[in-house]
Each structure stands twice: as C-alpha cells, then as structure tokens.
Amino acid sequence: MGIFQKLVSFLGINKKEVNILVVGLNNSGKSTIVNHFKDGENKTHEIVPTVGFHIEKFENKNLSFTAFDMSGHGRYRDLWEHYYEDCHGIIFVIDSTDTFRLIVVKDELDTLLQHPHIRNKKIPLLFFANKIDCPNALSSVKIAASLGLERIMDKPWHISCSNAITGHGLHEGVEWLTQEVRQIVATKKY
Amino acid sequence: MEFHTSKWLEAHLERNAGLKTLPRNLILGDIFGDGDYRLILVDVDFGQDLKANLKVYRGTGLVANQPLPVLPSSLISFYNDLTEPYLPVVGVSCDTDFLIYKNNKPFYKFSVPSFPLTTTESNVWQRLPHVTDESDYKILLEKLQSVSFSTLSSRSQKLLSVPLNNIKEEIDKYSGEEPSIHPSITCSTTLRKNSEDDIAVSCAVIGTENGYIFILDPLTFTVLHKAVSANIKSSPFILQTSGLYDVEFRILVICRENHVCVIRNGWTEGKILFRTANAIIDAVHLSVDKSLVVATAGKNLSCYSKKGNKMWTVKTIHEITCLCLLSLKSSNTYLVGVGMRNGAIHLFQGRHIVDCISAPDTPSALLFGQMGQEEHVLIIITIAGALNFKILKRTANFNLESQETSGPVVENRPLPLPKRSKLFVEQVMREKQNACDIHQRFQQDLIKMRLTAARAMVHLKPDENAAGNEKELVKLSARVTGLGPTFTLILNVENMSNEKPLLGLSAILHCKTSLYKLSSYVIKKMETKVLEINEPIKGDNSDKNNLIRVFVIKKDGNQPVITASINMPDTDFLDIL
Secondary structure, three states, X not given: OOHHHHHHHHHOOOOEEEEEEEEEOOOOOHHHHHHHHOOHHHXXXXXXXXXXXXXXXXXEOOEEEEEEEEOOOHHHHHHHHHHOOOOOEEEEEEEOOOHHHHHHHXXXXXXXXXXXXXXXXXXXXXEEEEOOOOOOOOOHHHHHHHHOHHHOOOOOEEEEEOEOOOOEXXXXXXXXXXXXXXXXXXXXXX | OOOOOOOEEEEEEEOOOOOOOOOOOEEEEOOOOOOOEEEEEEEEEOOOOOEEEEEEEEOOEEEEEEEEOOOEEEEEEEEOOOOOOOOXXXXXXXXXXXXXXXXXXXXXXXXXXXXXXXXXXXXXXXXXXXXXXXXXXXXXXXXHHHOOHHHOOHHHHHHHHOOHHHHHHHHHHOOOOOOOEOOOEEEEEEEEOOOOOOOOEEEEEEEEOOOEEEEEOOOOOOEXXXXXXXXOOOOEEEEEEEEEOOOEEEEEEEEOOOEEEEEEOOOOEOEEEEEOOOXXXXXXXXXXXXXXXXXXXXXXXXXXXOOOOEEEEEEOOOOEEEEEEEEEHHHOEEEEEEEEHHHEEEEEEOOEEEEEEEOOOOEEEEEEEEEEOEEEEEEEEEOOOOEEEEEEOOOXXXXXXXXXXXXXXXXXXXXXXXXXXXXXXXXXXXXXXXHHHHHHHHHHHHHHHHHHHHHHHHHHHHHOOOOEEOOOOEEEEEXXXXXXXXXXEEEEEEEOOOOOOOOOEEEEEEEOOOOEEEOOOEEEEEOOOOOOOOOOEEEEEOOOOOEEEEEEEXXXXXXXXXXXXXXXXXXXXXXXX
C-alpha cells in the first residue's frame, strides 16, 4: 500500500461500505472464517454455533466490509433470503469433509441462485472449500463439479480452498472478492 | 397438472452394500459424543452359520465393525448417565444377554434372570444323566413332550429335536449344570427416567420370549421393575413406551399372538388392550395422541386409540414390510413411514398419504432421524442389501392443511342459509301464484334478447374490412418496390372462389397528398379475366412516409369489398444523402 493510498484511506475518501453475506450449512466454519478477519483484540477463541446471525465489520483495501455471519442451522436458513436484497457479495462456506451433505449444499445454493433478489443481479460469489486440511476432505475441483458451479454464467464466482483455523487460503479468496466488489460498485456508479 | 418436485434429496445410494438388517436393528446416536450422529446397525449374515456384526457408519462410510456373539433381536441406544461428555450407550439384545456398549466398546452385560423349570421337566432332567437304555430315553422324552413346548427350557427343546442315537452326547453337554429356563430377549426399547429433554437418562426395557418385561436401572443395570405382559401366553416382539419412569409410564407390548398389551406403573401383570385379526408386522407409537399405528398382514394399516379402540384402517397398495416414525419437531408433525413390497414408501399423516417415496427395492428396515449434522434423514435398508439415505428438504411442505379437508369427513355444519325476510316470502308467494305467466315472460324476454343479439351480429358483419373477405372470397396484397423518392406499388387482387367470377371491380387509393403524389388515384376497370392484375403506381415522396389506403369496390356495392393499408418504406436516409 503506497503512502498516497494510505493517506486516502486515512482521510476516508474513496472508502466504500459493502455488505457481504456469509452463508453455508451449519458446522461449515462461517463464524471461524469471519473471526479470522477480526482485529486481534476482538477475536474470540471459542466458536459456538451461531444463533440467528452476527454482524462483523472488517476492512480490506479501502473497502469497509460488513459481514453478515448467518447461522447455517436448518431452522435459521430461512433468514438468509432477507439479506439478499442489499448485499454486494456472498461468501458461501462449504465443509469439504461432509460429503454426505454435499447434496444439501447444492440444494441450498440452487435455492439461493433462484431467489428473485439474486437471480438477475450480478453478485460475486466466493466459495470457501473449508476444512481442506482434514484427511478425507474433497478437493475444490470436486466440490465445484458436484455443486455444478460451471452453470453459473451470469455471476463472477471463485472457489478457494481454506483452513479457517490457520487462515490458509482466506486472504486469497477475500482479495478476489474485494476486486470483484470494487469493479461492480464502480460500474454501478458511473 | 401440478408440477411435482420431490421433497427428498437423494444423498447416498449404495446398491451393493450387502446389508441384511431387520427392523428395530438400526439406530442413530451420537455415540462418540461429538455431535456427529452415527448410524449403528446389525448386519446379519444368513450364511451357513448365522453370524452378525455391529456396524457403525459415519456419514456414508463404515467406521467400525465388530462381530456379535449371536444373532441379536434388537438394538437400542440411550443415555445411562449425564456425565460429560454425554455418551449414549448402545444396547444389543443377544439371546439371553443384554450387551451394553459404550464408546463402541463392550461396557456391561445383563443376563436375564432364570426361571424355574416345571416339576415334570426337572424330574426328567434329574433322571436323564443316569439312564443308559434307549427305551428309558424314549419314556423320558415322552414325558417331556407332555409338557407344553413353549414352557420348556431351551435345552429340553433342543433335546426333543435331536435324533435318538445322538441323545447321549447332547445330555453330556449339560452335565453338572443345573437346568433352568433362560428365556431369550426378543425385544427392547427405552423409557425415559425423569426428563423429556433431548439428552436425558433413560431406562432400558427388555421383553423376553416367555412374556416378561424387565425395566433396568440406567446406572447399575439391575431390574427395577418386572412384569408379565398378560395372563395368557404372549411372546412380545415389539415394545413401545411413553411417559416417564419416575412419574407415569405406559409400555405397549406387541405380541406375536396378535394382541397388544399395556403395562402401567406398578403393574406386575399387563392387560390386553386389543387383538388384531391378522398377524402384526410392525407397530409405531405416536406420542402426540398416544395412538398406536399397526401394520398387519393383508395390506392393512390401522390406528388404535389410547384405550385400544380402532380409529381407522386403510388398505395399502402393497404388502407392508416395515414402519417408521418421522417426527418433524420443528413443525410439530408426526408422520408414519410405511415401507412396502416393490419399494414404495408412503408417508401417512393420520389416514392420509402425504408423500410417496421410492426405494431401490423392498425396504427391510426404515429409520428417520438426525444423521451426522443433518436433522431429517431417512435411512432405508432394502432386502437386496442396498443402503439408501434420503434427506428431507428444508423447504419441504407436506400441505397438511389441504390434506385435512380432502378426506371424506362428514360435514356436520349446516349450510349458511340467510334469514327469511318479508321480501323473500312475498316473492315466493308471487312466484307460486303466477308461475305460468312468469315462465312465459321469461321465455319471451329470452327470445327477444337472442333476436337483438342476432341483429347486432348481422349489422356488424359487413363492416369487416380485413385483408380477406370471406363472403366474396377476395384476397388483396400489395408490394412496394423501389428505393424512393419514386416507388412502384403493385396491387394484387386474387379471387379465392372457384365458382364465382369477380366482375366490375374498381379501386380507390387514398393518401395524404402532402406526402405522396400518385400517378392515379382511381383504377376504374380491374379486369378479372386474368387472375392477377398488376397496376403500377408511381409515388413521389418528399417528406416522412405514411400510409396509403386501398379500397376495392364493386360497381353497385355501397361497401368496399376489401380494403388494405400499405405502410410505405422509410426514406429518411435520402435526406442525409
């Protein structure tokens, strides 16, 4: 980050607020991923199943992210759609070890993509194939294939392997998301 | 037709899993205490010698497999204490022993207490080791046969089936052992001790071949309560419980003799609740209304109330093989899954079918519950050995409200009739008195209305001025050629009729004179000797294009035979040039 950019961000010029929705099934590691982006003192050590949702804020390259960390539990998944309307990007977290529920992931993803607030909007989708360090984890390629991600033509998407505990792969994914969101916000304005 | 999408996600299907699992021999439990529910089942090998294995599945993969000493009759899982971490134990009923596994390791063994022999039988066994002569054996065996077979001990039962020349070896096997009846366990279930919570201590309840029911202490596995299921011979094969042991409980004992007994707190002998005409195949207790859904041979599915009265019976399309309870706690819905031959599984809410699922083939065991992290999983094991997991979609809606009304429910509510007003009474009187007049007037008005409609129709007909005139069978088409500013308009009048000639036609062309200048505005004699008449018209355009209307008229007609509007092509680019 150059000195000028630092100055710009310090003065708050050029800073944009974007809302990011973090969704995925329960026990996929959404809260752990969001926790990773928090500042040192705000980090929690004990991650418990989210009830309802949590709102967390963090920054990346002049973009101020407001992450809606949704609960992935079956009974709270109805809440997701209420936040589709004014979100600029979606992070979809997948437990790569849970092959049994991959079909549920696909079902939820299809429901998400069919939603009227998502269907006709160009929203970047970032997939985290989480828990990649586990011995029986599926590769991101396999996950992308079984979820049929290649069918998503009208939205930019990216899948990245991650390990939310160590933070491996998280920054790479969020860099991509930042870039995409920046582009979309820019084209909207002009 | 309504578009039907399945409410189920096909999570996993392993056709050649080779599993032979009987009903009540599979359970779901968080047996390692990590919140990841495993599937535990008994896989029976019906080979030369019967063998059984206790298998544990995590998700779709087999994670543990241990042999069992004998063929188990049922499998249960319950919490026996509430020390952290919460680990449920698995109880396997193997012959006369109730084996308890914790953390997938053998933990405890409970043996069914022995029952004394009948005097005749004990006398025979006292004498048996001391006789050597074959004729003496015969006499003793005849004595044994005089006793009812089911009340004999297992060793006597076996002895009676052994050929006479092997009888000596058979008797020698038991030398030194005091003969006693050790009934084998035929069924088991759990009974909550003092709490209805998800994680709460439960007692194991086991039923034996001779009709006794034992309730075991969760911690010490000693007998807390012992009762006989009925005053007549009954061999239980399914147990269903409700209530709490410390407060009030009810145990339903479903017996092979086609009766269902009930045992309550403190009872040492159960009462027969009801009998069924056909053999009972499977039964499921609904804790909501304390009713019992029973599947019997002959494609019958019946529901009995708490008091044992039959509430309804439905015929299923195929023979029933197994039942399972689907409890959807979030929507407070309780469905009964009915597995049938041909692999159909119907879900019943009350007597109505709310969903149909298909299994790869005839299901031999069904189970619904939490598996892994997913709450609503239906596990199907088929007779051919396939293992199938189906996940209920989160958005699944069984349309229970619409089902309620569609049933053949007798409507007791009277029709919402309005009050009899004075006006209504007067009108009725008038109608009664002048029925003929009213009818005639109505008919008159009806005929008049029809006449008016017909007249309006006739009036409208000649106004038709579309491109084709059906009455005259004339077709008119126009073609504009040229790039402009001068165009050539070619009109084409076609006679569609095979019989009638078209004579004395002329055409009038109409347009805005400020826009177009036509070479001629009236074409006087459109000859029809030749079928096509082409009349080139020169148009001169200087401004924006517009319509040219063409009216083709007959000599003596006051209405045009056919009309057409011609859109002239755009000539804007000429201005640019």
